[in-house]
Amino acid sequence: MKKLFALILAMAMAFSLVACGGSSDSDTDDDGDASSASSASTSEDEDESGTESEGEAEASSTDDTSSDGELIVVGFAQVGHESDWRTASTESCQSVFTEENGYELVFVDCDQDSAAQLEAVRSFIQQEVDYIIIDPIVSTGWDTVLTECEEAGIPVIVIDRTIDDSDKYAAWVGSDFTTEGLAAGEWLKAYADAKGIEELNILVIEGTTGASATIGRTEGFQEIADKYGWTILDSQDGDFTEAGGQEIMESYCKSYEGQFNVVICQNDNEAFGAMTAMTNAGVTYGVDGDVILISFDACTAGLQYVQSGDINADFECNPLAAPFVDEVIKQLEAGETPETTVYMEEHWYTYDDTVSTFEVDGVEQSVTVVTDEIVEAQY
Numbered sequence: 001m002k003k004l005f006a007l008i009l010a011m012a013m014a015f016s017l018v019a020c021g022g023s024s025d026s027d028t029d030d031d032g033d034a035s036s037a038s039s040a041s042t043s044e045d046e047d048e049s050g051t052e053s054e055g056e057a058e059a060s061s062t063d064d065t066s067s068d069g070e071l072i073v074v075g076f077a078q079v080g081h082e083s084d085w086r087t088a089s090t091e092s093c094q095s096v097f098t099e100e101n102g103y104e105l106v107f108v109d110c111d112q113d114s115a116a117q118l119e120a121v122r123s124f125i126q127q128e129v130d131y132i133i134i135d136p137i138v139s140t141g142w143d144t145v146l147t148e149c150e151e152a153g154i155p156v157i158v159i160d161r162t163i164d165d166s167d168k169y170a171a172w173v174g175s176d177f178t179t180e181g182l183a184a185g186e187w188l189k190a191y192a193d194a195k196g197i198e199e200l201n202i203l204v205i206e207g208t209t210g211a212s213a214t215i216g217r218t219e220g221f222q223e224i225a226d227k228y229g230w231t232i233l234d235s236q237d238g239d240f241t242e243a244g245g246q247e248i249m250e251s252y253c254k255s256y257e258g259q260f261n262v263v264i265c266q267n268d269n270e271a272f273g274a275m276t277a278m279t280n281a282g283v284t285y286g287v288d289g290d291v292i293l294i295s296f297d298a299c300t301a302g303l304q305y306v307q308s309g310d311i312n313a314d315f316e317c318n319p320l321a322a323p324f325v326d327e328v329i330k331q332l333e334a335g336e337t338p339e340t341t342v343y344m345e346e347h348w349y350t351y352d353d354t355v356s357t358f359e360v361d362g363v364e365q366s367v368t369v370v371t372d373e374i375v376e377a378q379y
């Protein structure tokens, strides 16, 4: 919009990306299911952010620029490029926030560096963008910079990971990470029972420390481990990368040789690294192996390993949030109040139907056995 000039001057600090050939709008529409807070089972900051979203909606309604035909400038402070999930998230934004769709996207890859992410948000304020999207690397340390966004009159939309120490944003679109962890635990219980495995000795490779995705998955799974009296031998940060997963698993294979029969990786890329480390150490895993391997994300390559039986179960985290963010922006532009909490819809994928249903907090969960069609349709 009117800030295009300032934006061009600030290009040295950020990459401006236009549509990339990766995925089309119809791709995102097919897979980007989500449910609103009203139908979601859990929400911690729903009420707090609900109050705030009204204020943000009012601020933006006085700044409705869609009618003048100029592009809506959106700054996106992305976590980094650490995983397949992240690539899918970036491509989702790049395919939705295009000039064709009335947007100018200012994209910053923060390379998993929290300080760089705060700097990116401040650069967006300087550039006077119209909206700021943040996928927060860590969940705390946000109130000061979000206050600065508020003072500048720029609505913030948070995607994927949550911000837990500030409610100064218009809406959040993402996943219920605690439920993902609970589901992984309850599925494991049902699977171990079906296979007659009585003792579970578990190694966890966590995601980035301080990320809400890590916190939710860790706490959810721990709750089930406590409930059934399982032993978690160790739980270390693999930073959501393949290299991190491999490094942690290499050290686990040495320290816990012959002592573990379950490995939980908090994303697919860590699972790929863990598989390499276990193969090198002569440890067998998957449906025919000695170790049950569980992952999160369920991106294409993750599902291929579920289909081949190398990963026993993969708990989906849907990265296609951009169409819902587009919806939020349209509502703010129209002076409406958007839903403050939107949960993405997700599936629990397995190799076979050894377990076909299980319960999480009394709610029945169904399991999806991976097929060629599912792999082909996945991000």
Ligand code: GYE
Residues within 6 Å of the ligand: 082, 083, 084, 085, 086, 160, 161, 213, 240, 266, 267, 268, 269, 296, 297, 317
């Ligand atoms: O699981 C992982 C990525 O925040 C949910 O970040 C996201 C996580 C995802 O690096 O692959």
